[in-house]
Amino acid sequence: MPEPDSPLRQAPDSLMLTGFWYRALPADRVHRNQLHKCMLLEIPLVIGRDRAGRPFALRDACPHRGMPLHCGKFDGENVECSYHGWQFDAHNGQCQVIPSLTADQNLKVDRIYAGSYPCEEQDGFVWVYIPEPSPQAAGFSKPEEAPEAAPTIEKFGGKYKLAYLTADMPVSIDHGIIGLMDPAHGPFVHQAWWWRSRHSIHEKTKNFEPIPNGFRMSAHTPSSNSAPYKLLRLYAEAGSTTTTIDFVLPNLRRETIRAGRYWFSSLTTVTPITRNQCRIDVVAAWNIFRWMPFGPELLKFVFAKFVEQDRRTMELQAEGLKHNPHLMLIDDADRPAKWYFQLKAAHLEAKRTGGEMKHPMAGPVTLRWRS
Ligand code: FES
Numbered sequence: 458m459p460e461p462d463s464p465l466r467q468a469p470d471s472l473m474l475t476g477f478w479y480r481a482l483p484a485d486r487v488h489r490n491q492l493h494k495c496m497l498l499e500i501p502l503v504i505g506r507d508r509a510g511r512p513f514a515l516r517d518a519c520p521h522r523g524m525p526l527h528c529g530k531f532d533g534e535n536v537e538c539s540y541h542g543w544q545f546d547a548h549n550g551q552c553q554v555i556p557s558l559t560a561d562q563n564l565k566v567d568r569i570y571a572g573s574y575p576c577e578e579q580d581g582f583v584w585v586y587i588p589e590p591s592p593q594a595a596g597f598s599k600p601e602e603a604p605e606a607a608p609t610i611e612k613f614g615g616k617y618k619l620a621y622l623t624a625d626m627p628v629s630i631d632h633g634i635i636g637l638m639d640p641a642h643g644p645f646v647h648q649a650w651w652w653r654s655r656h657s658i659h660e661k662t663k664n665f666e667p668i669p670n671g672f673r674m675s676a677h678t679p680s681s682n683s684a685p686y687k688l689l690r691l692y693a694e695a696g697s698t699t700t701t702i703d704f705v706l707p708n709l710r711r712e713t714i715r716a717g718r719y720w721f722s723s724l725t726t727v728t729p730i731t732r733n734q735c736r737i738d739v740v741a742a743w744n745i746f747r748w749m750p751f752g753p754e755l756l757k758f759v760f761a762k763f764v765e766q767d768r769r770t771m772e773l774q775a776e777g778l779k780h781n782p783h784l785m786l787i788d789d790a791d792r793p794a795k796w797y798f799q800l801k802a803a804h805l806e807a808k809r810t811g812g813e814m815k816h817p818m819a820g821p822v823t824l825r826w827r828s
């Protein structure tokens with residue numbers, strides 16, 4: 458039994474959660490009448506945009522003999538397989554044409570489906586809903602519907618800028634996520650003369666509270682750790698600035714900073730690509746620098762630097778993880794990571810039993826660490 462203060466050994470299982478929306482590709486990389494390869498949760502997908510600009514996602518395998526559909530042709534409506542020319546409706550995967558059939562052969566073409574996934578464009582990304590795997594009659598199952606719309610970035614007014622950053626991380630989804638919520642690496646990984654040094658390390662106290670499927674670092678006046686905060690401070694009284702950071706299963710981190718009528722809001726996701734690879738996408742919306750010449754560039758520069766430092770760190774960490782070392786999580790700095798694993802376990806348990814998810818946090822918690 459671990460003592461309350463002893464390190465808790467907990468091996469990430471890198472299990473990828475189905476039944477959620479995931480970011481697939483930046484919307485500006487998905488062009489009309491073109492087919493793009495993409496992988497999510499080890500599922501190969503082909504993503505495109507129809508004639509009207511509406512995105513779609515199909516499984517990248519022809520239900521006939523498995524040819525990747527991205528090798529085929531797309532006329533803005535139907536995807537044609539490059540092997541035997543079967544054609545599928547891009548949005549629901551329903552087979553339209555089998556060129557080899559003769560007039561008197563009555564195979565019911567419209568009962569055949571290429572795998573298809575709910576797909577939406579939201580805040581500059583194409584999102585794909587990955588349903589729970591169900592026993593499917595391969596090639597004959599109709600597409601599933603998503604129970605809710607894809608996640609959006611919270612905005613506090615109609616006029617804002619939007620920008621994104623994306624980086625591949627050669628680690629499992631679990632390491633990607635706990636790396637994202639880990640406060641203790643800041644002074645060591647994110648050093649820069651214009652930002653902070655390891656000598657700026659100091660004790661911090663943060664309040665957390667449970668929220669559905671996740672936890673919130675409660676609204677507080679930020680100390681000095683958040684990039685946009687340093688910039689926002691130029692615009693408003695330090696005391697009037699509040700920030701909240703939420704983590705919600707399976708992979709969403711929302712940060713909201715408000716200073717009077719100015720706001721900055723971001724939605725960061727860590728998306729499982731394969732068991733050993735994930736991708737971090739940061740999308741931010743803000744109304745602060747719209748008139749300031751280099752504002753957005755400055756913000757993007759700061760974020761790009763951060764994300765690159767994290768990416769480089771995880772690349773090195775992946776070396777160390779190759780041979781399955783024992784790992785530990787300690788209090789309080791790794792407590793958010795522990796909550797992540799507990800939330801994930803609770804979610805899976807609720808799915809298994811069909812009952813309500815039992816939230817691992819009973820109420821508000823105050824954590825202290827030095828960073
Ligand atoms: S493999 Fe696609 S049409 Fe035959």
Ligand SMILES: [Fe+2]
Nearest residue numbers: 636646763767
């Ligand atoms: Fe980081």
